[in-house]
Every structure is written in C-alpha cells, then in structure tokens.
Amino acid sequence: MKIAQLTDIHLFASPQGRLMGVDTYAALRKVLASVREQHADAVFLTGDISQDESEASYRLCAEALAGLGLPVHWIAGNHDKPATAARVFAEYDFMHPLDTLRLGGWTFLGVDCCVAGHDEGRIDDASLAALRSRLARVDDGPAAVVLHHHPLAVGTPLLDDCMLMDGGRLWAMLAQAERARLAICGHVHGDHRIVRDGRVLEVCPATCFQWIKGTREAAIENRQGYRLFRFLRDHYEAKTLFL
Numbered sequence: 001m002k003i004a005q006l007t008d009i010h011l012f013a014s015p016q017g018r019l020m021g022v023d024t025y026a027a028l029r030k031v032l033a034s035v036r037e038q039h040a041d042a043v044f045l046t047g048d049i050s051q052d053e054s055e056a057s058y059r060l061c062a063e064a065l066a067g068l069g070l071p072v073h074w075i076a077g078n079h080d081k082p083a084t085a086a087r088v089f090a091e092y093d094f095m096h097p098l099d100t101l102r103l104g105g106w107t108f109l110g111v112d113c114c115v116a117g118h119d120e121g122r123i124d125d126a127s128l129a130a131l132r133s134r135l136a137r138v139d140d141g142p143a144a145v146v147l148h149h150h151p152l153a154v155g156t157p158l159l160d161d162c163m164l165m166d167g168g169r170l171w172a173m174l175a176q177a178e179r180a181r182l183a184i185c186g187h188v189h190g191d192h193r194i195v196r197d198g199r200v201l202e203v204c205p206a207t208c209f210q211w212i213k214g215t216r217e218a219a220i221e222n223r224q225g226y227r228l229f230r231f232l233r234d235h236y237e238a239k240t241l242f243l
Helices: 024-036 055-066 082-089 125-136 167-176
Strands: 002-006 042-046 072-075 095-097 100-103 106-110 143-146 180-185 192-196 199-203 225-231 236-242
Touching (some): 002 024, 024 055, 055 082, 082 095, 106 125
Parallel strands (some): 042 072, 072 095
Antiparallel strands (some): 100 106, 192 199
C-alpha cells in the first residue's frame, strides 16, 4: 500500500494567489505531476489546504486532486475552515475526511488538534481520552495517528512556537498504546523524522514552500515537497521527495 502525503498547500480563491511570493497553485500542480509518477494507492492531505478559507480554494484543490484518480483522505489545518472544507469536499466522491481508516494492514486515526483563530494546536482532555479509547480498540496490526500540528519540537523556533502545545501528553499516550507505532503530521513546512520512546514522528514537507530549518524569522526556501509511504503488514518505509 503506497500513500502519498501532501500538506500545507495554502491555496487562494484565485489560482494566481501568492503566499510569501510563491504561486501556491502552480506549486500544487508541480507536486501532483510528480505524485502521478509514483503509482500511489491513496493520498493523505494533512491540513492547511487553504490560505483564505474560501470555498473556491477548496474547490480548486479538489479539482486538481481529481486528476490523480485516487482516494484522498483529508484533515484540516490551522489555516482551514473545516466546515467549509467539508461542505465543498462532500461534492467529490473521492474526498474523505480521515477519521478511522484501515489500509494495508494498518489503522490510521485522524486527530483534530486545531483551535479556531490560533496557529498553535491543542488536544483537550476529552479528545485525548477519546483517542486513547480508539487506539485501545485497534485489535489487529499497527496503528498510526494522523494530525496537522507536530507534537514534538523540530528545532525551528518559528514553528515550535506554534506546535501542538500539549504534545508531550499525546506522545506519552502513544508510547503506552500497544499498537501505536507512528504519528504523521504536516504544519512544519519541512521534512523531519524523530524517534522517541519507541515511536516515530514523520513530518512532511510543504507542497508550497519550506521554512528554513532553525529560523526564527519568516524565511523560506522556494522548493516543493511531499512524502511517499509504503505500508506493509508489520512495518513501513518512507521517503521525502523534493522538487
């Protein structure tokens, strides 16, 4: 089972919209051209799909993704308007909100950690308890949590100031969950792999541009990227593709 992860597209209502001087729609088309060559089975879209929260931006994204001919499983990011995204994506039968998903012998659990009007993420006590219960119900094969914000610091102050603020609690829970192996996220605009407590955090680079690693200021690297996963029964492989 091959899954392409795309994240942080930051589209506008207009295809000519630019963020930090980058044409985000052109960046998406560039990435999708590469994804087509990978023969993936599905796509994970892990948030910050829109920059302006407009219906048109979500429709622009869905129409572009339609050309892949693949199921797309999505979660919202801190720049998204989840209700608008859900309403627009419901018009496309290949777009699916990622809740609980079985693929390739793995169980993927989507987690909403976004707080309206805030760049940082949070998971309240009730949501954390619900996730613990969902993990406990996984009775076959490994499990992975899919979220937007990074629960572990990546060493870039600009991003670590708006990470998952209670990420330590989430990670401690994952370390105790028997079948949890992996967390997959976006938000960082950069590629990272962090191993801690026997669990792995895989961070996907952005579709639009990357923040320079280690930066405290809004300094970018104008290149596009995504992740390609291969999930097997008892393990996975991942690689980053930059364009």
